[in-house]
Amino acid sequence: MHRPRQGNTALNVVLLLYLVGFFAPSLVSSISVSTPAELHASKGDSVTLSCTFKSTSRPTSKMTVDWSYRPQSGGPPLTFFHFSSRAFLPVDGQFAGRVQWEGIPARGEASIILINATLNDNGTYTCSVRNPPDVHGSPTSYTVLTVTPKVASIHFTDVAVLLAFVLLPSTIITLILIARILCPKKQRDQSKAYRSPIEVTEGEEYGIHPIPKEKKASCCDLYMMDSEDEEHYYEQKKRPPTDEGYAESQC
Incomplete structure (x- = not known):
């Protein structure tokens, strides 16, 4: 009867270890934090550094949130924001007066707003969330912020x-x-100076054509006349003047 009791005890120990090994990871490794991989902003903008988390335990007063910053040039990270039941905003340094808490722990949100972004804010930002007993798993996440000069538009x-x-x-x-x-x-003046080729002169539309003026005789014309023409010319010259006179010789 003694041997069966030892066998039962060994079996119970194996079952207990199996149960502990199966359920223990789900009890202590269930928190996960996520942030955008990259964020872009212009100088002077307000940037929301988004951070969300998932935990199997309901957030309590023991839950903490930390935001740290590492410059783009490198160096150790600097924690500039802490939350534990209430927000502790930075009172000195680079981020003094430029951080606003936007987190809602009951909804799994731990975001902050960076006001009046500057070129010196370029770097890597880390969000860390602890919610005991969920302190294992992936309690931190990183996002890279790039601030560029504002383009005039x-x-x-x-x-x-x-x-x-x-x-x-x-x-x-x-x-x-x-x-x-x-x-x-x-x-x-411009309208009078230009006449269309199809326009008619005054009187032409009624069949009245202007009488061309008789060309006055010049000195050269008189010189080229023969004797008969010359006599005829002087006879006409002796006649009384009409409406249109003849040109007298200027030779």
């Missing part, structure tokens, strides 16, 4: 767009009207 509001579409055409029309009022004579 022009933003058109709805009012500006409306004014551009209304005032610009009206201004152009007003200038055209002023130009037509100040320069009417020039426009009329």
Whole structure:
């Protein structure tokens, strides 16, 4: 009867060790923290350093959150924010007066806001969460922040767009009207100087053609006349003057 009792005891020990080995990891290694791998911002912006966590235990007053910063140039990390029942904001150093707590532990959020980002804020930020007894697993996570100079840009509001579409055409029309009022004579002269090839002269549309003026005789023409023509010319010269006279010789 003594031997069976020893066998039962050994079996119970094996079962106990198996149960402990099976359930123990789930009791102490169930917390996980996650953050974005990279964040980008412009100088002067407010940046949300997002951090979330998952834990099998409900957050209590023993839960803690720590944010640390390591410069882009390297060096040891510097813890600048701590939460334990309440937020402890930095009172000196690089982040003094520029950190705001945005975490909600009951929802698994441990985020902070970095106000008025500067180029000196470039670096790696680490979020660490402890929620006893869940202190193992992946209690930390990293995010790299890159701050760049702000690029000047022009933003058109709805009012500006409306004014551009209304005032610009009206201004152009007003200038055209002023130009037509100040320069009417020039426009009329140009209209008279140009005649279309299909236009008719005054009187042509009624079949009346202007009488061409008789060409006045010049000295050279008189010199080339023969004797008969010359006598005829002097007879006409002795006649009374008509509406259109003849040119007298200037030779």
